[in-house]
Amino acid sequence: MKKRIGILFFAGVFATLAVVAFSCKKTKSTMAGGGTDSVLINIGNNIILPAYEQLTSTTVALDAAITDFNTAPDATKLANVQTLFKSAYVAWQSASEYNGVGPAMSNQPAFSGLNLFPVTTTIIDSNIIVGNYNINVLANATAKGFPALDYLLFSDGGSSVLANYTTDIHAANRKQYLAAVSADIKAEVSAVCNAWQPTGGNYVNIFATNTGNSISGSLGLLINSLDQDLEVLKNDKLGIPLGKQPPGTTLPILPKEVEGYYSGISVQLALVQLKAIQSIYTGVITGSNGMGLDHYVVAVNAQYNNGPLSDTIKTRFAQAVIDMQAIPDPLSATIQSNPLPADNEYTEIQRLVVLMKTDMPSSLGILITYGDNDGD
Amino acid sequence: MYILEISFAVHKRTQTIKSMKKHYCIFITLSTIIFFGSCKKDKNTTTTPVTPVTYTVPTTYNFTNVNYNNQKMLLAMADQIVAKVNLANTIPNTVVVAQTLKDMFNNVNNHFNDSAYNLNTSGLKLADYCSATAQADLMNYFDSIGVYSQSTTSASEGVAGVSASSASPTKKYLLSPSGIFYSQLIKKTIMGGICAYEIANVYMADSIGAGIDNNTVVAGSGTALEHYWDEAFGFFGVPIDFPTNVSGLKYFGSYSNQVNAGFSSNSILMNAFLIGRAAISNKDLTTEQTQAAIIVTTFDQLDAAAIVQEMKETDENIEAGDAVAAYGTLSEALGFVRSLKYNTSATRIITSAQIAQLEALFDSTNPDVPNLYNFVNAGGSTASEIEAKTDAIRQLIGHIYNFNSTQLAAM
Numbered sequence: 001m002k003k004r005i006g007i008l009f010f011a012g013v014f015a016t017l018a019v020v021a022f023s024c025k026k027t028k029s030t031m032a033g034g035g036t037d038s039v040l041i042n043i044g045n046n047i048i049l050p051a052y053e054q055l056t057s058t059t060v061a062l063d064a065a066i067t068d069f070n071t072a073p074d075a076t077k078l079a080n081v082q083t084l085f086k087s088a089y090v091a092w093q094s095a096s097e098y099n100g101v102g103p104a105m106s107n108q109p110a111f112s113g114l115n116l117f118p119v120t121t122t123i124i125d126s127n128i129i130v131g132n133y134n135i136n137v138l139a140n141a142t143a144k145g146f147p148a149l150d151y152l153l154f155s156d157g158g159s160s161v162l163a164n165y166t167t168d169i170h171a172a173n174r175k176q177y178l179a180a181v182s183a184d185i186k187a188e189v190s191a192v193c194n195a196w197q198p199t200g201g202n203y204v205n206i207f208a209t210n211t212g213n214s215i216s217g218s219l220g221l222l223i224n225s226l227d228q229d230l231e232v233l234k235n236d237k238l239g240i241p242l243g244k245q246p247p248g249t250t251l252p253i254l255p256k257e258v259e260g261y262y263s264g265i266s267v268q269l270a271l272v273q274l275k276a277i278q279s280i281y282t283g284v285i286t287g288s289n290g291m292g293l294d295h296y297v298v299a300v301n302a303q304y305n306n307g308p309l310s311d312t313i314k315t316r317f318a319q320a321v322i323d324m325q326a327i328p329d330p331l332s333a334t335i336q337s338n339p340l341p342a343d344n345e346y347t348e349i350q351r352l353v354v355l356m357k358t359d360m361p362s363s364l365g366i367l368i369t370y371g372d373n374d375g376d
Numbered sequence: 377m378y379i380l381e382i383s384f385a386v387h388k389r390t391q392t393i394k395s396m397k398k399h400y401c402i403f404i405t406l407s408t409i410i411f412f413g414s415c416k417k418d419k420n421t422t423t424t425p426v427t428p429v430t431y432t433v434p435t436t437y438n439f440t441n442v443n444y445n446n447q448k449m450l451l452a453m454a455d456q457i458v459a460k461v462n463l464a465n466t467i468p469n470t471v472v473v474a475q476t477l478k479d480m481f482n483n484v485n486n487h488f489n490d491s492a493y494n495l496n497t498s499g500l501k502l503a504d505y506c507s508a509t510a511q512a513d514l515m516n517y518f519d520s521i522g523v524y525s526q527s528t529t530s531a532s533e534g535v536a537g538v539s540a541s542s543a544s545p546t547k548k549y550l551l552s553p554s555g556i557f558y559s560q561l562i563k564k565t566i567m568g569g570i571c572a573y574e575i576a577n578v579y580m581a582d583s584i585g586a587g588i589d590n591n592t593v594v595a596g597s598g599t600a601l602e603h604y605w606d607e608a609f610g611f612f613g614v615p616i617d618f619p620t621n622v623s624g625l626k627y628f629g630s631y632s633n634q635v636n637a638g639f640s641s642n643s644i645l646m647n648a649f650l651i652g653r654a655a656i657s658n659k660d661l662t663t664e665q666t667q668a669a670i671i672v673t674t675f676d677q678l679d680a681a682a683i684v685q686e687m688k689e690t691d692e693n694i695e696a697g698d699a700v701a702a703y704g705t706l707s708e709a710l711g712f713v714r715s716l717k718y719n720t721s722a723t724r725i726i727t728s729a730q731i732a733q734l735e736a737l738f739d740s741t742n743p744d745v746p747n748l749y750n751f752v753n754a755g756g757s758t759a760s761e762i763e764a765k766t767d768a769i770r771q772l773i774g775h776i777y778n779f780n781s782t783q784l785a786a787m
Contacts, residue, residue: 108758108759108760109758109759109760110694110695110759110760112695112696113695113697113759116543116696116697120542134758136758136759137754137755137756137757137758138694138697138699138752138753138754138755138757138758138759138762139699139754139755141542141696141697141698141759142542142697214782215637215782215785215786216782216785236543240544240545245544245546246544246546249546251546254545257545367637367786369637369785369786370692371634371685371688371689371692
């Protein structure tokens with residue numbers, strides 16, 4: 001056994017040297033650990049906090065409008081609820097990037113459970129008829145959250161949406177279900193948002209001071225979470241509806257698998273999500289250019305095809321945004337009549353995933369720890 | 377773990393090992409660093425200086441006379457059995473005949489699709505390489521597939537059938553009445569009952585023991601000792617330049633890579649295989665035995681780490697609201713738990729009582745034949761309640777195998 005210990009000891013010695021050498025290259029970065037980190041401060045204070053605040057205010061407004069609608073449903077109130085739902089769903093797109101970080105990760109029920117699509121409409125319908133349910137048990141996982149509201153507020157069920165809440169024999173139960181789903185969203189969002197606030201759990205401070213590149217450091221958590229979110233965009237929002245998931249297969253186009261199928265705003269939602277991920281990378285948020293992940297990538301002088309890796313990533317993000325804007329909503333109809341623009345965007349996002357999940361993390365010494373879940 | 381990754385990248389440079397009669401000094405030379413290991417003063421050699429034998433450990437599994445074609449063929453047979461079982465995971469259902477699977481396992485009646493390997497006429501059969509306990513389990517599993525694959529309904533508690541993953545609707549799962557996904561249970565049993573069993577309980581135990589010839593070189597396969605070592609490596613399921621190259625990983629090769637962030641199994645195992653093989657070829661049997669012991673222990677830990685990895689995947693499935701996929705990953709975990717029993721090594725870390733404890737965490741009322749519908753209980757449990765159960769399994773493994781929370785999180 002001595003020899004084995006010796007080899008490990010040696011490995012440790014070399015590893016120490018390697019880390020010293022690694023740190024020396026970037027004396028101005030705090031990625032080596034300790035203190036605070038200006039990138040994390042910027043992302044935490046100027047990107048994440050505003051995103052959660054926006055999500056909180058939109059879901060609070062939505063819930064109030066639903067309460068009002070339920071007292072006396074009419075067309076005007078329904079239109080108002082539908083508009084506020086879209087705002088809240090859009091706001092979610094700038095917050096889902098952090099589902100694997102801190103409060104959202106430890107939130108129970110699972111915070112990511114607020115956007116599991118496609119919705120299982122048969123479960124919602126039967127819950128409404130029975131009138132007795134706990135929307136947070138596993139069997140109801142795809143009968144809650146934003147996809148449930150998308151269905152409840154935009155599916156006419158053969159007559160009209162308003163009739164579902166007025167003349168339908170299950171109108172009373174449906175109003176109750178609508179309120180329950182909305183209240184759950186509001187409660188979960190406010191709990192997570194509060195945990196980030198300096199006046200609440202102050203996770204924003206923990207986030208800024210949990211420096212270093214270990215798998216439990218903020219950067220490791222953020223990049224893993226961001227990449228998972230990017231893969232949701234690639235696989236769930238585009239790949240599965242286009243029949244391209246799992247990769248290398250050719251499957252039928254599945255229009256009902258898109259996000260926001262009933263409201264028809266899939267591309268709008270995906271575009272906001274893509275831009276949110278882009279802003280975490282570039283640090284650019286409406287008008288001001290703060291420090292994003294690009295700061296680290298530039299600091300380690302990471303190269304890609306004989307040029308700076310960071311330039312390549314920025315170029316690909318810009319192109320992905322342009323290609324996303326070229327897809328007309330509703331996505332469910334577009335992929336049937338003209339799948340090419342969505343196909344192009346899927347390929348573009350695939351490139352981004354490789355850069356963001358392989359090249360960037362390896363240049364920063366970040367390990368990707370989430371699984372492929374491929375059954376092997 | 378990032379640190380160990382760096383060390384390995386350099387570690388792969390040439391390692392020079394000097395061996396001396398009656399005592400060993402191992403020098404591992406990398407750049408300017410030299411490590412002196414277990415050098416003892418030897419009072420007997422002061423008057424008779426010995427010329428040191430120097431040998432080099434290559435960075436890839438490139439040795440003279442390496443031959444593990446039999447293992448490639450056996451793993452190809454295993455692939456085809458698993459593929460046959462997977463035919464049942466279709467809607468509408470495809471019936472899989474148990475006797476066909478048993479025939480394939482015993483390589484009779486020409487069921488293999490022969491490509492370059494000529495599997496049907498090879499004379500090889502997996503049955504010869506399988507732990508007796510695992511073999512009994514596999515025959516039962518084949519019978520179960522034979523029965524359940526006849527179901528034409530979707531799966532529900534008490535009813536066998538095929539259901540789709542909700543998150544990936546193209547993935548179909550034939551589940552037993554108690555939610556067992558036999559195709560993965562079978563695959564994991566092949567891993568534990570054949571691959572790991574052969575490596576840790578046969579090759580690294582009996583086949584490389586004292587008395588195995590290491591002098592007569594057979595062209596193409598080396599000495600008997602070299603050949604057994606190579607065959608053990610063949611059951612690992614990795615390319616010769618692993619872990620630099622992680623493509624085409626199979627069975628435990630794939631799992632080593634998946635849990636590598638948790639305990640660096642890639643470099644531990646590959647280094648041990650490389651050093652041990654070089655040692656054999658240079659008659660350094662003490663080093664060979666040390667490496668064998670590392671391999672035996674690491675395969676034990678790797679199986680345990682694989683259970684932790686499946687708990688992570690189960691959590692991901694639960695959070696995706698995908699109960700069907702969760703039955704799949706729990707069945708994989710169950711296969712790894714039962715594989716712990718197939719390991720009869722004296723150095724196995726987990727005790728039989730602790731294995732029983734683990735099994736009870738899957739279903740305390742039926743630990744031997746768990747009902748996974750009780751574990752998940754989709755209609756009555758929230759995600760956090762189910763994840764408390766996966767965490768209990770994770771924590772017990774961590775306690776027994778001494779994996780800390782950071783390691784557990786990275787597996």
